[in-house]
Structure formats: structure tokens, C-alpha cells
Amino acid sequence: MTDQKNMILAIVLSVLILLGFQFFVERPKYEQQRAQQAQEQAQQQAGSESTVPTPGQQAAPGVPGGAGGAAAGVGRDAALALSPRVKVSTPSVQGSIALKGARIDDVVLSNYRVALDPASPPIHLLDPSGSAQPYYAEFGWVSAGGAAVALPSPESVWSASADTLTPDAPVTLTWDNGQGLTFERTVAVDKDYLFSVKQRVVNRTGEPVTLYPYGLISRGGTPATVDFYILHEGPLGVFDDTLTEFKYADLREDGDVKKTATGGWIGITDKYWLAALVPGQGKPWTYNFRYTDSNRTDRYQVDYLGEAMSVAAGGEAAVESLLFAGAKEVKLLDRYEEQHGIANFDLAIDFGWFYFLTKPFFYVLTWLHALLGNFGLAILGLTVIIKLLFFPLANKSYKSMAKMKELTPKLQEMREKYGDDRQRLNEEMMALYKREKVNPAAGCLPILIQIPVFFALYKTLFVSIEMRHAPFYGWIRDLSAPDPTSLFNLFGLIPWDPPQFLMIGAWPVLMGLTMFLQQKLNPQPTDPVQAKVFMFLPIMFTFLLGHFAAGLVIYWTWNNLLSIAQQAIIMRRMGIRRALS
Template identity: 60%
Template sequence: MTDQKNLIFAIAISIAILLGFQFFVQKPQQEAVRQAQQQAEQAAKPSGDAAPPGAPGAQPAGAPGAAVGAGQLLQRDAALARAPRVPIDSRRLKGSVSLRGGRIDDLTMKDYRETVRPDSPLIDLLSPSDTARPYFVQFGWIPGTDSREVALPKDDTVWRAEGGVLGTDQPLTLVWDNGQGLVFRRTLTLDANFLMTVTDRVENTGTTPVSLLPYALTKRWPTPHTEGFFILHEGLIGVTDGTLREISYSGIKDQKEVKQATTGGWVGFTDKYWLVTLIPDQAEAVESRFTWEKRGADDAYQADYLGAARTIQPGATAETTHRVFAGAKEVHLLDDYRDRLGIQRFDRAIDFGWFYFLTKPIFYVIDYFYRWLGNFGLAILLLTVLIKLAFFPLANKSYRSMSKLKLLQPKMMELREKYGEDRQRLNQEMMALYRKEGANPASGCLPILVQIPVFFALYKVLFVTIEMRHAPFYGWIRDLSAPDPTTIFNLFGLIPWTPPHILMIGAWPLIMGVTMFLQQKLNPQPPDPIQAKVFMVLPIVFTYMLAAFPAGLVIYWAWNNLLSILQQWVIMRRAGAA
């Protein structure tokens, strides 16, 4: 029958979308083996490991620098001890500023750990250049084209600190005198969250003018592990000239360099949950740049910008201000910086995707309910109720039509027996019966199709927002953004055996499958035996597929099914079909 085939086709498309989503997005991606690549790393001497934008004589792309063997790589603590440092200690960050080079290359977030275990390591965001995975932020000046030769701070320049610690409302000033009439002062301040303000000043105490251009850069290598694939951008990111720019690590390797003149904006690196980005004065014109270079056996990536030239007369001072965000991509925090500091489209550092207009409001609703209920799982349940109320009239119409179909099943079987060999006539008679009774055989598709946009929007929220990371529900669900950790194949932990990933079918996916089966039993059964068998298999297929999805999404689907069963049962009972 044409309409039943359409229904099967619609469900098949839904399954294909879910399967594709699982294969390309949810399937765990393992980090590439890098043992061979780690045979050449950055030398212990930090000089030359960052190329200021436009600097004369800067190390060209592809230059390996002074490489050392993997056995010479330093542990983090040993690397930190190689240079004099000033501690960073605020409410949410700890680490240190290296006085050699005046760079920020040691930063750890106090609020976030690697796993849900309370004793797991904190997330290290930035690391020195002589560790296995360098990641740092650096500032400085380069000479103007018409400037005389002057000594400028370099990677190995040792600054003098004025202040014992950098913390919230505890600024730190670094000073370096080049001995040729220029005194450089760098003042760093840190807010209560993840934003640092860096003010670079140059005082000309000499007798001749000098022209300098300020720069800021952030650099990392080797290529970091990414897991989002199509659903999530991880790599180089920025807003230049008012436009969001997203370049993957493989993309910048192909292009090698991407330049963009911009007024304001920001550039940096984004991971799934973390962001390190450079923010110039939003009223200043700068030349932004993304670059790639080969560094020994590794790929190194850099985001930077170069400001306009400042001519500093004798006895005068030049000043420039940079901001650095280094921390977790919390939705309300990025919104606040965007609005309060006027940072262009800063909230877009969180990849809410093409359906931003739907995904972000869903997050706001869940977050509002969380602040009220104190549990993101309960917030998702309440959101589901709101969605059911919003689509209540549509669902009612669908369920009433399905009730009529169930009452018509005896007549449909009679027509099938009468015209079973004449498919065309059977379809004509069936359509005539539907029109006479006001029934729509495709009505069962509507509740499923309506759920799909919400399903994917909620998946996006669970996948990309730091607020959902490690958010517990109740019982065994300690992370709503991760799959249900239990499995029926070891009797939910009673048998001391960890099954392979393919057999991880937890309690909540099973609950979802049961609710889907019960809802299906309320629906009119297809007269075609083959179609009936297809429908019977669907709960099993969906149970297996959704087992690898975030637990919060499975809980949403199961709860939605329960509400649908209640609504459908009441309507069908009133119609005499239950």
C-alpha cells in the first residue's frame, strides 16, 4: 500500500540519519600514534620556537629548529623548573608566567578534571615549549620598516618581575631594559574567570625616535586529538572583519597561511570544551593570521595578529592592550564577555551549528531549569514536557487519526482478502475507506518527524556544552554527556567482565526500547505481514543505535515515549480503540 510504504520510507530515512550520525560522530575516534613523530621535538632552549608575525629574520615555515630526541623531552614539572617563574593563582586558574620570554605557558583549570572521578587530574591547558605537547601565548614588538636597529625582547629574554603572584585583582608587571634607551613594561591582570589583560608599554629614554609594531601569538604542536568530526569544529578559529572563520588542522596544512585584515575580532584555537584566543583592542585595525609549519616530525600551528606601527619619540611612551581568553567555553561567560567588552561574536566560539537559532535556546531553557531544579537530567525531563505541550494539538490530531485506523483494521483485512491479488484496486478501495472515515495512514510519522529536529538540537547541546560535561543524573548515570556505562551483557555489573564496546547496551537504552515497543503496540498494525515484522524490529534497532549516544539523549527519548504512551492511550480509550 502506497501510504504504508511512505511510512516505512520515512522511518527508514530516520534510521539512516541516526546511523550516519552514530558512525560519523559518536563512534570513538582514537588519537593517531605519534611515537615516530616524537623523535624530533623542540629543544630545551626556548629561543626560536615562536615566529612573531612579520618579524624580519623570523624562522621560516618548515624550519625544524633545534630538535632533540624523544628521550630528551622533559616532564612538565622539570620543564617548569628550567626558567624563573611567577605563580598564577586565582579562583579558577593556577600556573605560572615564564620570566624567560615573558610568555604564558603554564595554565591549569581548577574547576575541571579529566574524568568524573573526583581525584582525577585537573585539565592542563597551556604547557612549556620543551614538553611533549607545547601550547603557549606570547606577546612582543617588532621593528618598523623605517626604524633603526634596536634590541627587542625575544624568546630567551629574561624579564624582571614586579610582584610576587598574578591573581584576581593582583596585577603582575614585567620589566626589561634593552640598554639602548628603551624600557619595556608588561602588566598582566586577571579577572575572576578566564580572561587576562596584557598591557605592553615601551618608554623611549633615548635621543632618537623608534618605530615598533605590537604582536600577540598563540602556538601549539603537535596536532591535538579531535573528536567532533562533522558535528563539531576543533582547530583554528576567529572572528575577523565581523565573520566567523573556522579552519581545521588539515585545512591550514593545505593552505599553510591565511591572512585577514580586521578591526577588532579575535583569533585562536578551539577544542571541544576549551578555548585559547587572542583579543586585540576592538577598535584597532590589525593583521590577523593563521599559519602552519613543519617542526621536526611534527606539525605546528600558530594564530597571531600584528598591530599598527607606533612611532615613539624621545621621552614618549607607546602602549597597546591585548586580551587573552584561556579556559572553558561556558555559554553565559562568553555571552557576558561579548556584551560587556564588545568582543565581536565571541559566543560563536561554542559550535552550536547551523541550527543555532534552535540549539542555543534549548540550552538556555535546560540551564534555566537546572538552576531551579539543581539537576540537568531533571531539566531535560521538564524540557520534554514543554515540548510535548507545544506539539500537543499536532499529536492529538495524529493519535485520533491512528485511533480511527485501529478501529478500521477489521474492514482493512476484509478488503485485503477481497482484492489481495489486485494491488491497484486494493489501494483504491483502501484510500476510499480512509477518506470516508477521515483517517490518515501516515499520521504515525508526525510524532517521529517532529522529534527529529529537537533530538539533534538536544544532541548538540549535550555534545558541545561544557555545562553538560560530567553532569550527573541519578543512580549509575554520572555523566549525561556520555553513554550509559552499564550493559546487559554483564548483568549491569553483577558479572566481573567488561564487554567490548559493541556490546555496551545499558539500562536506559533498554528502557527506551521497551517504551518504544509499548507505544508501537498502541498503534494500528500494518495489514502487510512484512511491514508488521519491520515495525516489530524497530525498537531493537533503535535500542542498539542509541546505546552509544549520550545518556541524556536516551533519557529524553524514553521519557518522551512514556508521555506519548499516556497521551495516546487516553485518546484511544476515549475513541474506543484501546
């Protein structure tokens, strides 16, 4: 049974090695290729123009889609200057709305910086047409196929009721088609990241007009992603309470995807940021995930199309939608979900399969952060709470492992004596377990039960924006970044910058040492080859986790220390003296 346990551990560790190779060797190569591709695309990128079907282009109402031709992209400031603008100013967002096309295409997150340095630029979430990688939201109307209705286009210039949009002062944009139809868009914004867009059409033509409301988010270029299997980045949406996710590569390879649902939402997510469209809840919508390739330029679009709305002669029609463009703060998404009835809006944060654990863990972390004043201390506190919850199971596991460690010399003697007779060896081992009242599997089961919990905690720390740029103590100024020190220049004492793969900081070294100590407390494999492999594992994990976020390494180290203390106490109580021999 001990051999079986060792075999299971070996398989699990082998999988971790393969994942580590993929993550730290293959992924950098892939990102380098993607960066070169993005550089080539940026040289050819045009101002991204989403093509809204006109009456002559479609025989039936359709979803806005596709992108216009590409030309060389210009700088962001130059792109902003291509259109008159309405300024956007809130405590969380600075930016503007382009009056040409009435697009929300300039969103800067005031409270988040690109780098830890407070002098680094703020996060630019949405960027205007004409820039290297345009990223914007657009709302409008589509007419029925064959209907000769002049609709606003990306080239239409709207008039504005005010120069600045604030949480206390909405702005109304107006455009007249010169044929009796007046289009209005009243844009409001709260103090965080939620825009409200109310579209209104006034018909003075003397004839009824049928129109279909739409909204879209268009993103030019394929963004750099973490590309880690536990995190989704790319298009996503919730339709009929079910989360749907697509990687950028999925759309490139498999083509467009259409969904229909009552209510729901659709968007594009990064690790920490989100742009999402939320049409009227309780109404049916057609959603689309789209990809186009124009002049070797990737372009992604998510959109929705509503049902026909008949605007009677002398009458009007209106529809309201929401746009979220900001940081994926859990409490904020939860509040929007409750206030506006947005189904599963919090799933924009990739809590994963263990959602029922990861989200509670997050709320405990934020509570501890408020109590202790430091996110790193909150991680340590949450680890202690989890240890206490699993104390009975862990005790059972450690007692079993301590007893197995005590029996290791006897098992080794049996292996040497009956090594050529597997049947006799197994019989003698089972007899020994029976005499000593030991169940070899008893140490495995509690650990297996705890695996989902620790994976959920790992996931919580990995996806939480609250850990981004959060300091700990000493040299750890950003818990979401790797430990900046290196063993190979004696943690800064030697004036030499090691290559990236040698950036193994103090915390990863501590983690490796604690893993080694914990391993010495466990029963050692009786097979000499397995024993040597297991002795090498702490070194391997030190290099493997050396490039993980410092917060995760601190958690792992602290968890090891707590486990060592608990197991050492149990072994001392059981009279096992040479625990580390």
C-alpha cells in the same frame, strides 16, 4: 501515502545507521591511528618556539609564524623549570607565566578534573615550551622590514614587579633592549579565565621607531578530538561578526589562511575548553590561521597583527589585548561579550544551525537545574516543557496515527485483494481515506516541525559543559559519559567485564524498550519486509545509543515515555482498544 511515509522513515533511519557506523566503528579506528601518531610525535616533540620575524628576515611587516626546530619533549614539571616564573593564583586558575619569553604557558583549571574521581588531576589547558605538546599564548612587537631594532625574543628573560599574579594584584614584566627601548607588559587577570595584557614601549633612542603589535596562540601536536560532525574542535574566530571555523585537517591539507577585520577574535577550541585572543575592538587587525610540520611534528598557530604604531623619540606607545583561557561556560562568555564588546564570543560554544533554539534551551536547563538541584532532573523538566509547547501538534499527529492504525487491517485487505493492480489499489485506498476523513500526511507534518526542536535539544545536551561530570541518581554519576553498566554481565551481577561494544547499560535498554512500545502504538507497515525491519530498529538503536552520553539516553527514554502516555490516552479516547496488539 502510508508507504511514502514509511519510505521517508526508512531513508532517515538508514542515514542514522550510516552515521552510527561511522561514529562507532570507523571513528575508534581513526582515533587509534591518531593516538599512535601522537605517541610518535611526543617522542620527537621539541619545546615549541614560535618564530617572530626579525628585521633581517622580512622586507615588510609580517605576522609572527612558524615554529622552531624540534627536540625530545620533557615532562611538564621539567619544562616549567626551564624558566623563572611568576605564579598565577585565582579562584578558577592556578599556573604561572614564564619570564623567559614572557609567555602565558601554564594554565591549570582548578574547578575541573580530568576524570570523575575527585583525586584525578585538574585540567591542564596550557602547557610550556619543552613539554610534549606545548600550548601557550605570546604577545609582542614586530618591526618594519629592514629596521635594525632589537626586539624581545622567545629567549629574552624579563623582570617582574611581583612574584604572584592575582585578581587584585597585576604584574608588570619589563625588558630593556640595551639600545634605548624599554618594553613593558602589564598582565592582569580576573577571578575566572580572562587575562588582560597591556603592552607599552618607551623610546629613549632619539629616533622614532615604528612597531606592529601582535599576539599568538601556538599548539604543538594534533589533539585527540571527539570527531563528531555536530561538534567543531580546532581553530576558529569571529571576523566582522561572522564565525569562521577550521578543522586541524583543513589547515594541514589546505595551508594557511589570512583574514582581515575590524575588531573580532581568534582562538583554538576543544569540546569544553577555549584559548582565544581578543585584540582591541574597533581597530583593524590581520588574523592568521597557520600550520607547520617540523620533524613530523604538527604545530598549529592562530595570531593577529595590528597596524603600525609610531613611537616618537622620547615618547611611548601602548596597546591592550585580552586572552581567554578556560572553560566554555555560556553565562561567562556572555558576560565577557557584554563587558568588553566582544562580538559573538558565545559562538565559541558550538550551538550549531539552530542557535536560536539551543541557547534558549541552555538557559532553561540552567534555570531548572537551579530550581531542582540536579542536571538530570533539569533534562526531564525541559522535555516536559517542550512536550507541553508542542502538545497541540503532537495531539494532531497522534490522532492521525491512531486513526491510521485503526485502518491498518482494512488497508492490508486491500493490499491482498488488489496487490497486482497498483492503480486500483491506490484508488481504493484514497476512497477509504476520504470515507473515514483521514489525511495520511497529517501525522507526518507535525513530527517534521518538531525535528529541529529535538535536534537542538540534543545539541544543547551534547555541548554543555554543565553536564560534564554531573551526577543523576543511582549508578549514573556522570551524565556526559555512557551508562557504565552492561546487560551482558546482568548489570554487574556476573563478575565479568564485557568488551566495549557490549557495554549496553540499563538506560539504553530502557530506551530500546520504550522505543519498541512506541513503535507498537504506531501504524504498522503493510509490507511484511518493512515490518520486520522496523521491528529490528529498537535493538539497533539500543546498541547505537548505548555508547552515547547517559544524559542524552535519559532524555530520549523520558521523551519516549511521555509520547507513549500521550498516544495511549488519545487511542483510548478514540476507542482503539488493542493498542499494543
